[in-house]
Amino acid sequence: MRTDLQRARIAVAAVFAVHGAVSGSMATRIPWLQDHLDLSPAMLGFALFCPALGAFVAMPMAARLVHRYGGRRATRVLLALWCSVLALPSLAPGFAGLCAIFLLYGAAAGMCDVTMNAQGVIVERGLKRSIMSSLHGMWSVGGLAAAGVGTAAAQAGIDARLHHGVAALVLLAFGAVVSRTLLDTRPEPGEKAPPRFTVPSRAILMIGVVGFCATFAEGASQNWAAVYVKDVTGGGDGVAAAAYALFAMSMAVTRLSGDMIVRRLGPVTAARLSGLLATAGAALVAVGRTPALAIAGFVLIGLGVAVVVPLAFAAGGNATADPGQGVAGIATFTYLSSLLAPAATGWIAHATSLPATFGMIAVITLTGGLLAAALRPRTAPREAVPEPAGS
16 A cells, blocks of 8 residues: 555645646747737737636536546546647637637636645645745756746747647657546445535635735745836846746745655645745845845745745645545635736736836735634545556
8 A cells, every 4th residue: 555655645746747738838839829820918918817717617527527527537547638728729710619619628727726725635644744944845847847948949949830739749648647646535325425616614714814925925926026127127028037937946946845844744734834934034025226126035935925825725635534535625726816816916016016016916915824723634535545547
């Protein structure tokens, strides 16, 4: 059984990396899509709203798929769908087609996100030690690696239809191989299927708020770090780009090493300290008027929020009898936050200023830290009994 769990841990880490690689592949070719379809900034902004909307609507259905088909099969099918959909946006005939494809793209991303996080919760439960932070770190590694390939493809002038077609095939094949040793978790005999939509319990609500706070700071920083450094501090284009790169790297490195931090401090203390670190970073961004100070602030935000979302997924998965249902509840909060954060940051900055907006984000991250007790480990309602790995 221990061997199966170790193999499953490697498998689910690889699944996270593949999931991140699809996102990284797409992110680098958004400018190609805009030019190819002659999209205005407003049209592109609406199109990029569609993936989060598709994910938000579809994620509650993922737990039912796990209940009906088992954890391994559901994850493998949804991962294959997610990889395949990568090839479609570049084939869109126009704006309306792109929006429709992005809705499907987001639905596949969100449902796969739920099932793979549920797998991570079950493996973590079996190993009896924290692994969720490193799994999310592998997502970042996959995204950064694919972004590097995508950047090289864009610099070489390779058509995105070719780039994404090849990437989809490679990731589809790799995902099919690595996901064979996921755990085949199934419901107890006679257990009812989880509802498609349900009002979250108080425990899920509180955990979701903590995840919401961290994801809001992450989304705002990810989308506005470069703009902030350029417009507020007067940094050049290269320095502005470096702000985002260093923010992303700080998150990836922290997540890869985060399990050691969580094991040493415990999830509640780790989340509280993370909230304080992110708050200090947001405050530094708000008062900083030089590129160096602003970038240092964004790095602190990245260091602070990195482990909170993995901890929220783990806590949510352990707060319900069906890990998939708990993860789906937390994912709904985090996707809603990622949906709102970029636009809300812009709206508030328009009404006030970007520095004032990051002052508000400091309050949000502080709130998340103060509510960290919601992440206190709970005894799982039932232990999952995985079947031996197989195809």
